[in-house]
Amino acid sequence: MLAVETYNLTKMFHKLKAVDELNLEIKEAEIYSLLGPNGAGKTTTVRLLTGLLRPTQGGARVLGLDISNDLQEIRSRVGHLTETPALYERLTVRQNLDFFAKLYEVPETEIKPRIEEIVDLFELPEKLDEPAGTLSKGMKQKVAIARAMFHKPELIFLDEPTASLSPESAKVVREQIVKLAKKERRTFFICTHNLFEAERLSSRVGIINHGKLVAQGSPAELREMRKDETVTIFRFSTWKSNTKEFFEDKKIEIVEHNQDQKYVSAIIKDIEKQTPSIISSLAKNNFQLVEVKHEFPTLERIYLELVELEGVPREENNMEDS
Amino acid sequence: MDWGRVKALVKKDLREMFKSKYILSAVIGMPILFAILIPLSTLYPMVVIDPSEFEGEEELPASFSNLMSLIVPNWDDAGAQGQLLILTAYIMYIMVLLIPIILPAVTASETIVGEKERKTMEALLVSPLSETELVTGKILSSFLPSVIGTAFAALTYGIITNITIYPYINSLLFLDVLSIVFLFVIAPLLSILSVELMILISTRVTSVRDAYQLGSLVVLPLIMIVIGLVVSYLFISILALIASVAILLTLCAIFFKIATNVFDRERAIVKLV
Numbered sequence: 001m002l003a004v005e006t007y008n009l010t011k012m013f014h015k016l017k018a019v020d021e022l023n024l025e026i027k028e029a030e031i032y033s034l035l036g037p038n039g040a041g042k043t044t045t046v047r048l049l050t051g052l053l054r055p056t057q058g059g060a061r062v063l064g065l066d067i068s069n070d071l072q073e074i075r076s077r078v079g080h081l082t083e084t085p086a087l088y089e090r091l092t093v094r095q096n097l098d099f100f101a102k103l104y105e106v107p108e109t110e111i112k113p114r115i116e117e118i119v120d121l122f123e124l125p126e127k128l129d130e131p132a133g134t135l136s137k138g139m140k141q142k143v144a145i146a147r148a149m150f151h152k153p154e155l156i157f158l159d160e161p162t163a164s165l166s167p168e169s170a171k172v173v174r175e176q177i178v179k180l181a182k183k184e185r186r187t188f189f190i191c192t193h194n195l196f197e198a199e200r201l202s203s204r205v206g207i208i209n210h211g212k213l214v215a216q217g218s219p220a221e222l223r224e225m226r227k228d229e230t231v232t233i234f235r236f237s238t239w240k241s242n243t244k245e246f247f248e249d250k251k252i253e254i255v256e257h258n259q260d261q262k263y264v265s266a267i268i269k270d271i272e273k274q275t276p277s278i279i280s281s282l283a284k285n286n287f288q289l290v291e292v293k294h295e296f297p298t299l300e301r302i303y304l305e306l307v308e309l310e311g312v313p314r315e316e317n318n319m320e321d322s
Numbered sequence: 323m324d325w326g327r328v329k330a331l332v333k334k335d336l337r338e339m340f341k342s343k344y345i346l347s348a349v350i351g352m353p354i355l356f357a358i359l360i361p362l363s364t365l366y367p368m369v370v371i372d373p374s375e376f377e378g379e380e381e382l383p384a385s386f387s388n389l390m391s392l393i394v395p396n397w398d399d400a401g402a403q404g405q406l407l408i409l410t411a412y413i414m415y416i417m418v419l420l421i422p423i424i425l426p427a428v429t430a431s432e433t434i435v436g437e438k439e440r441k442t443m444e445a446l447l448v449s450p451l452s453e454t455e456l457v458t459g460k461i462l463s464s465f466l467p468s469v470i471g472t473a474f475a476a477l478t479y480g481i482i483t484n485i486t487i488y489p490y491i492n493s494l495l496f497l498d499v500l501s502i503v504f505l506f507v508i509a510p511l512l513s514i515l516s517v518e519l520m521i522l523i524s525t526r527v528t529s530v531r532d533a534y535q536l537g538s539l540v541v542l543p544l545i546m547i548v549i550g551l552v553v554s555y556l557f558i559s560i561l562a563l564i565a566s567v568a569i570l571l572t573l574c575a576i577f578f579k580i581a582t583n584v585f586d587r588e589r590a591i592v593k594l595v
């Protein structure tokens with residue numbers, strides 16, 4: 001059974017197509033990341049899948065249940081971390097967790113031990129009995145993540161789970177996600193624009209832009225798509241004046257050469273075959289090679305190519321640069 | 323419907339409300355104003371006037387006096403000053419009956435629109451709570467503080483007026499059918515109706531402030547209903563009272579249905595933005 005399956009899922013807000021004929025298949029125990037720029041339709045997709053919004057066209061099955069008929073059951077079997085932490089700030093952390101535990105019908109006797117357990121797992125603050133409003137932004141987010149997983153759902157939707165977390169906290173959360181997927185076969189559907197995270201965490205990544213899926217596959221598969229763009233760097237201990245000519249003679253496309261840093265970067269066709277012969281030829285010609293390194297195209301480069309940045313607000317561009 | 327979930331929601335809402343200074347002061351302040359300050363400031367000046375001042379004043383119309391004697395024990399022996407005090411006490415009683423209409427509008431705005439405003443509604447809407455459970459829970463949690471407020475108001479008001487008026491009639495006021503039916507049947511029904519209308523409003527607004535503004539438009543017709551009912555009972559009959567209870571019950575049921583249908587998940591979210 002597929003954990004999530006959408007067919008031509010479409011959502012219009014007036015004339016805007018927020019989600020445009022989306023076809024996704026997410027397998028059980030998979031960690032799937034939906035990547036996309038701001039306004040791409042990630043949140044809308046997840047909202048459609050837990051029935052907060054109704055599709056304009058198309059449909060979907062979640063845990064084998066139809067989103068137009070079995071919402072109540074879907075909601076009790078999935079966890080959903082919404083875009084905002086949505087904690088009751090006047091209530092304590094414990095009261096927040098306790099309330100949602102009851103909505104999800106976690107047996108009374110299991111609530112207390114589960115709170116202890118989840119505090120431990122996610123390294124939540126000891127301030128369990130203080131108003132949630134007094135926590136820091138990142139702490140609130142961690143409590144919200146813990147809350148989404150409190151009732152041990154089979155499928156968990158996380159809308160930008162680590163956006164406000166510090167690197168250590170984000171790491172803890174990622175480790176828990178991987179552990180739960182592996183050991184307990186839970187499925188994760190994660191919306192994010194954090195490429196680093198998507199690359200390390202996910203078994204598969206979908207890239208969405210303007211509501212449309214523009215690419216999908218494991219991070220390795222996506223990189224494979226752009227294999228011919230791999231840059232190879234040759235570094236030498238001493239720089240010979242004919243270095244550039246050597247590469248040009250071999251009809252190798254040079255990306256960059258730097259005499260001070262003593263390296264040449266080039267794009268080699270058919271890396272596996274060509275690299276060894278270039279190395280031996282360099283040795284024969286008395287080039288003092290100290291390092292050869294392939295730089296495969298990163299997910300970031302592929303992502304940025306797929307998602308034209310025009311529609312993205314300025315600050316976002318700046319953030320990408322810095 | 324799962325009552326466990328409804329109970330959890332109500333408990334959560336009440337906990338939240340009683341941590342809000344604003345709601346607390348409404349629940350305590352409104353009864354103090356309507357049941358203590360206003361009555362005292364109206365009744366007390368009449369008490370201190372010398373009874374002889376009332377002599378030679380025009381008598382109440384006989385038909386009206388007859389009606390009052392049906393409700394008030396020893397009406398005929400109360401004297402002109404006593405009768406005026408009793409009449410004022412009954413008119414002021416309408417004030418007490420406004421509490422169960424106004425308070426739930428305040429608490430409903432807080433617990434429903436407040437959840438939207440503070441962006442907690444979405445987490446609630448993705449939980450397994452059904453529309454019926456959500457609406458039932460919200461009605462109860464808006465209703466309960468107003469029950470406390472109304473009970474406090476009615477009790478205080480009863481004590482104050484009875485202490486003032488007892489010397490004139492040697493008997494207790496407000497133990498008649500009218501007062502009791504109003505307090506225990508009509509007021510709660512109006513409370514529920516008030517909450518249900520607030521739920522309809524809440525699907526249209528995103529801030530508590532807007533909810534109050536629209537809410538006052540809802541409260542107004544309900545207040546007219548109270549006044550209309552008081553008057554109609556005085557001049558028509560107990561049948562009118564029974565009929566109005568039946569109509570109110572029907573309205574509550576109809577609006578419950580409408581509220582659960584309108585409290586549509588999609589609209590609640592779309593209106594968040």
Ligand SMILES: Nc1ncnc2c1ncn2[C@@H]1O[C@H](COP(=O)(O)OP(=O)(O)OP(=O)(O)O)[C@@H](O)[C@H]1O
Nearest residue numbers: 013018036037038039040041042043044045592595
């Ligand atoms: N309730 C709504 N009413 C109208 N338009 C909406 C609504 N919700 C979302 N949209 C629009 O739909 C598009 C997709 O929004 P969505 O929130 O799904 O993006 P996202 O991928 O989650 O973005 P972000 O990374 O900023 O969270 C946007 O253009 C947004 O303006």
Ligand SMILES: [Mg+2]
Nearest residue numbers: 042043083159
């Ligand atoms: Mg989003």
